[in-house]
Amino acid sequence: MCSFTLQLKDKLQAKAGNKTTEEACLVKMFKYYDTHALGHIDFKQFYQAMEKLGFQYEESKMQEIFSACDTDQSGSLDYREFVCMFLGEEAATKGHIAPKADNS
Numbered sequence: 001m002c003s004f005t006l007q008l009k010d011k012l013q014a015k016a017g018n019k020t021t022e023e024a025c026l027v028k029m030f031k032y033y034d035t036h037a038l039g040h041i042d043f044k045q046f047y048q049a050m051e052k053l054g055f056q057y058e059e060s061k062m063q064e065i066f067s068a069c070d071t072d073q074s075g076s077l078d079y080r081e082f083v084c085m086f087l088g089e090e091a092a093t094k095g096h097i098a099p100k101a102d103n104s
Helices: 003-016 022-033 044-051 061-068 077-086 089-093
Strands: 040-042 076-078
Touching: 003 022, 003 077, 022 044, 022 077, 040 044, 044 061, 061 077, 076 077
Parallel strands: none
Antiparallel strands: 040 076
């Protein structure tokens, strides 16, 4: 998983570029893949997100990664778990908060 995490962080940094922060990029990504606006993403949504980022792993490998990130074993990733996946546990507990609901 370590190699995957490093690749994921590199892709996040590239996606964020110098026009936005990593956190803003994470919020945008999370909201985009949280298609039902429930505050979590399921495996199907996670798989689509990782494919969009260029990861072409077998579904079983993606399921293994998803399960490792789903620390509360709820069957979905909440925003905190999503942040942990990209930036690690320390980042998730230091200032990264759940995305605010859209009021649009």
